[in-house]
Amino acid sequence: MNALGLVVEYNPFHNGHFYHLAESKKETNADVVIAVMSGNFLQRGEPALISKWERTKMALHCGIDLVIELPYAFATQKANTFANGAVSILEALKCQSLCFGSELGEISSFLGANEFLHKSKQQYDELIKKQIKTGVSYPTALTNAFQELTNGKEILDLSLPNNILGFHYVKSIREQQAQMKPFTIQRTSAGYHEQNFVSPTIASATSIRKSIFSNEGDITNYVPSVTFQILNEYKMEKGLLHNWEQYFHLLKYSIMTMTEEDLLTIYEVEEGLENRIKKNILHAQSFQDFMERIKTKRYTWTRLQRLCTHILTKTTKQQMSFINDSQTAPYIRLLGMSSKGQEYLRSIKKQIELPIISKLATFRHPLLELDIKATNTYNMIFEEPLRSKLLKAEYATPPIRL
Structure with missing residues (x-):
């Protein structure tokens, strides 16, 4: 098969x-x-x-x-x-x-970009380090380094989420020598990040979730009937659909009962972030408020959300060490x-x-x-x-x- x-x-x-x-x-x-x-x-x-x-x-x-x-x-x-x-x-x-x-939407550019970067790996890695030193986020550093390496040639736009x-x-696939x-x-x-409905039948998951939580707009045109049914049944049986705000009290409790040294053991908490997290959690009244307080040019919203997830689940650097080895x-x-x-x-x-x-x-x-x-x-x-x-x-x- x-x-x-x-x-x-x-x-x-x-x-x-x-x-x-x-x-x-x-x-x-x-x-x-x-x-x-x-x-x-x-x-x-x-x-x-x-x-x-x-x-x-x-x-x-x-x-x-x-x-x-x-x-x-x-x-x-x-x-x-x-x-x-x-x-x-x-x-x-x-x-x-x-x-x-x-x-x-066409595979040759992905294959070409991988081939190009494989041959230019050392130079690419050096350009990434140079970009990170300017204070930009890691994804931005990758994009900027790629553009600099290719001299602006249109090989592949790595600023777009699905292209990345x-x-x-x-x-x-290449590195694992996979057969697929x-x-x-x-x-x-x-x-991918579209916040509003822009088509009669196709919408991003982001805009669908936004519509669900704001109670604005009808999602029935954008999802199969079984999705609509399962979402409704889950909400009726469980009383909610999940988002970060519902976990904020647990996150706040976790952070306030941890020391700066404890926070530094958590995966993705880099030195300096622990102080920023401890300082701002005292005043934050919602997850959105907390994220806006700790957001910087260097750390993307996504990176900080992942960090918060690891604090919430108390996932340490040591527990994640397996994936560094394999x-x-x-x-x-x-x-x-x-x-x-x-x-x-x-x-x-x-x-x-x-x-x-x-x-x-x-x-x-x-x-x-x-x-x-x-x-x-x-x-x-x-x-x-x-x-x-x-x-x-x-x-x-x-x-x-x-």
């Missing part, structure tokens, strides 16, 4: 995702589609709108055959590490292709499968070298402990007895079958 790999968050699954899935299958002539999906906390350092289990249901109902969780240690990371984890899982599952959405991720998927072939589909109608995932956590996905998994099971986890009780690993801790943190905003029920569910929930 020809297996296609996708790297997703589905926060929530919308019409743009459906378009990308359909076009990817057409482009690669795939028989089965495997999605590596972030868990309850996402790459931009924010809690998912609804749990990974509900997002798995969305994915399966909309045509995905296997949903695999991207471990927290990779899912809440900069593009390079995020891509390394996802690509390693798709390679372990014997995918023939990986197809990503991009602003550009796509570049790193192609880079990871990269493809890309051009994003249509709505930009940039590949150590296991495959199965969240859900269709009958076709189950058939595919059965057909390649003997070829898979990583352990496949369908029950938590059967496997232990330091990175899996981080996944469990992240899920426990995600569920801490609920009232009892729902909170305890959901904490137990992480161990009791089998892979969803469709």
Whole structure:
């Protein structure tokens, strides 16, 4: 069977995702589609709108055959590490292709940019260091260094978010010597960070979430009916949809009960930031207020959100040290499968070298402990007895079958 790999968050699954899935299958002539999906906390350092289990249901109902969780240690990371984890899982599952959405929409520029930077690595690294010394953020340093290295030639625009991720998927495939072939589909109608609805049927996940929390606008034209149904059922059953403001009291408590030395043990807290965090948490009255107080030219909003996520989950530099030693995932956590996905998994099971986890009780690993801790943190905003029920569910929930 020809297996296609996708790297997703589905926060929530919308019409743009459906378009990308359909076009990817057409482009690669795939028989089965495997999605590596972030868990309850996402790459931009924010809690998912609804749990990974509900997002798995969305994915399966909309045509995905296997949903695999991207471990927290990779899912809440900069593009390079995020891509390394996802690509390693798709390679372990014997995918023939990986197809990503991009602003550009044609693969040759991604291949060319990777080839160019591979040959110019030492010079590129030196330019990045030079840029960082000017006080700009790391993503800006990468973009500026690339533009300087290429003398402004239009090889690939690395200032655009999906182009950046796509570049790193192609880079990871090359570095891991993966057998899969990269493809890309051009994003249509709505930009990644687009705040408002600009098309009758396609909208960014950002604008959909904004509409949901502001109660302005109707999202029914922008999401499949199953997404709308699952979102409504989750809100009715759980009483909320997740965003950072609901966790701010937990974040504030964590920071106020930690010393500056404690904060410095947390992943992504660099020297100097601990003082800024401690100083501003006293006066911040909301998560938005806190972020605006600690934001600087050097640290992007996304970087600071990820840092806050690691404070919230108490994830230390030592706990994350595994990914410095190995940039590949150590296991495959199965969240859900269709009958076709189950058939595919059965057909390649003997070829898979990583352990496949369908029950938590059967496997232990330091990175899996981080996944469990992240899920426990995600569920801490609920009232009892729902909170305890959901904490137990992480161990009791089998892979969803469709």
